[in-house]
Amino acid sequence: MSTNSLHHRLATRDDIVVLTALMNASIGELQKPFLTDAQIASSRAIMGLDTQLIDDGTYFVVEQDGLVAACGGWSRRATLYGGDSSPGRDVAPLDPAKDAARVRAMYTHPSFTRRGLGRLILALCEDAARTEGFTCVELMATMAGEPLYLAFGYDVIEEVVDEIAATRITERGETRADDRVSEAAMEDRKKAGYF
Numbered sequence: 460m461s462t463n464s465l466h467h468r469l470a471t472r473d474d475i476v477v478l479t480a481l482m483n484a485s486i487g488e489l490q491k492p493f494l495t496d497a498q499i500a501s502s503r504a505i506m507g508l509d510t511q512l513i514d515d516g517t518y519f520v521v522e523q524d525g526l527v528a529a530c531g532g533w534s535r536r537a538t539l540y541g542g543d544s545s546p547g548r549d550v551a552p553l554d555p556a557k558d559a560a561r562v563r564a565m566y567t568h569p570s571f572t573r574r575g576l577g578r579l580i581l582a583l584c585e586d587a588a589r590t591e592g593f594t595c596v597e598l599m600a601t602m603a604g605e606p607l608y609l610a611f612g613y614d615v616i617e618e619v620v621d622e623i624a625a626t627r628i629t630e631r632g633e634t635r636a637d638d639r640v641s642e643a644a645m646e647d648r649k650k651a652g653y654f
Contacts, residue, residue, distance in 0.1 A: 507542025531565030533584035555592035
């Protein structure tokens with residue numbers, strides 16, 4: 460894709476240093492209206508790059524004028540959120556017939572916000588998951604990211620407070636499904652502990 464010097468591609472391990480810097484800038488700046496400095500510092504334990512997404516070929520990079528401006532991906536694995544060092548990771552494969560794909564680790568550099576990059580990545584993720592047979596996707600949103608997901612048609616299904624080092628970090632579980640996923644199927648996934 461190319462539009463006015465805007466390009467997207469799949470991330471490679473060669474991107475890790477640049478992606479980590481982008482994520483750190485995003486976490487440090489875009490969470491300020493919602494979290495204290497202590498909460499931002501603590502949130503780094505549950506946020507960041509999951510290199511499994513790169514290895515699986517499901518992590519996108521958006522570049523503008525040759526600079527990495529945003530990144531994000533989706534997963535066919537059970538982990539809902541977190542980076543390589545986050546607790547509770549689960550690489551078990553999801554079943555597209557009954558599980559929701561996961562949208563994961565979406566970050567925009569503070570210098571590139573409000574340009575539609577988050578919408579682009581979200582559309583790329585949904586399209587790729589749909590191609591692999593998933594009919595529903597879910598994600599864990601930061602409070603800074605929630606307006607994007609709500610505008611894109613996601614619904615808040617649960618508020619999650621992750622307590623790290625005695626600092627409460629509020630995240631919101633959100634989901635979006637097409638017409639083929641019934642309310643009954645959603646309730647079954649809730650009972651099974653998916654969200």
